[in-house]
Amino acid sequence: MDDHDITRGIVELIRTAETTLPQDVITALKHAHTSETGIAKLQLATILANIDLAAKTHRPICQDTGIQTFFITVGTHFPYISHIQQWIHDGLTQAITTVPLRPNAVNPITRKNGDDAHPSPILYWDFNTGDTLQIHTLPKGSGSENMSALKMLDPCDGIDGITQCILDTVTTAAGRPCPPTIVGVGIGGDAPTALKLGKKSLLRPIGSRHAEKTIARLETDLITLLNDTGIGPMGLGGKTTVLDVRIEMMPCHPAGLPVGIVLQCWANRHAELLVTADGSWEVH
Amino acid sequence: MTEYHLKSPISPEQIRRLKIGDIIYLTGKIFTARDKAHQLILTLPAAEIPAVLKGLPLYHCGPLVKQERGKWLVLSAGPTTSRRLEMIEAEVMEKLGVSVLIGKGGMGPKTAAALKRRPGLYLAYTGGAGVLAAEQITDVLEVIWLRELGMADAVWLFDVLECGPLVVAMDAHGASLYPKERMCTTE
Incomplete structure (x- = not known):
């Protein structure tokens, strides 16, 4: 298992969620576009053109790259449980400059948001009895x-x-x-x-x-x-x-x-990272 | 749904001619301002407000921008929710001589009254269309208060080319495309 390699998986996870939309959402928007007329149709046409452009240019669909939210399901037999939080931290730090992400985590009272502000991800943990790790990301505006x-x-x-x-x-x-x-x-x-x-x-x-x-x-x-x-x-x-x-x-x-x-919002951005017990990973 | 291709700033005569449902593609200078910039503008003495902003369309937007070889590159720059600024927008418009707002989701009765008074327009850009909007920004002319407010909240002065489709969602005659405001104006 290579920590750097799995950190790369986290970056890919975030990039996929920020720059592309799941096919079911695109299909639903296309269907809505067909059924609407006038201004409503124009809005949906603009949305579809933007999704297309974001995928082609590998840029975030929306300038609000959201608050980074992760739903994590850990198999209790997954061998690297103690590494997971560090992978997410390191992957997110890299994603800020490589995707890139907008500085989006402020102090709720002072509202201070420095451009180098470290985003504090929101983590939801669940467990099962398997030996794999599944991380869903849902960056939400x-x-x-x-x-x-x-x-x-x-x-x-x-x-x-x-x-x-x-x-x-x-x-x-x-x-x-x-x-x-x-x-x-x-x-x-x-x-x-x-x-x-x-x-x-x-x-x-x-x-x-x-x-x-x-x-x-x-x-x-x-x-x-x-x-x-x-x-x-x-x-x-x-x-x-x-x-x-x-x-x-x-x-x-x-x-x-x-x-x-x-x-x-219509941009239901989410993606899934699967890590197996031997440290292999894939992003959907 | 008449389509217009207009230069910024839009003249008061043209503003009065435009009606809800009209579609605009705008070319010229616009500037961004969200919550913090609005608050700051209200606290500053008139003499300290950058003259370059006066009378230009105000875009509710917190862009995603990066610097490459000393040059600003706008990556994604769709609109933010306008309604958050309802309580202070009319005052900011007055102070900056702004007549045209660009945003998403619409504004409330206070801004609607200011649009009638000035005269002014509220133009809706499609929310989430960040990359499309960025492609229509041809130049970053200036960034104001970057260090004080940060990337998303700073005031960015953009040159835009055929920025749109912008829907006239609230016009200078008190009409609105948003269901609630529509009910209010017809009652």
């Missing part, structure tokens, strides 16, 4: 992240209450999160877990429905409801306000009903 919401509903609010608070969040956000958005919803757990579930759902492919029929139905009903708001691409009006809605669930306290809503 603040235009969409600022529109996230946590609602601690009462159990009696039920599905109608959940639907209403998602509708309220999307209509209040209007054009700000760069629609058409992908809406990630976490239901259950506790307050922070509901938001984490919502954010992690952004890694799912577009059109993948929840395994439970009632929830899958709620996802498709929400897609229709949110697209009927007429907010449209960039909030300038149109039929496509969301590209997808994903719901993730887990049990919660009998007295509570947490709903975490995370909006993602």
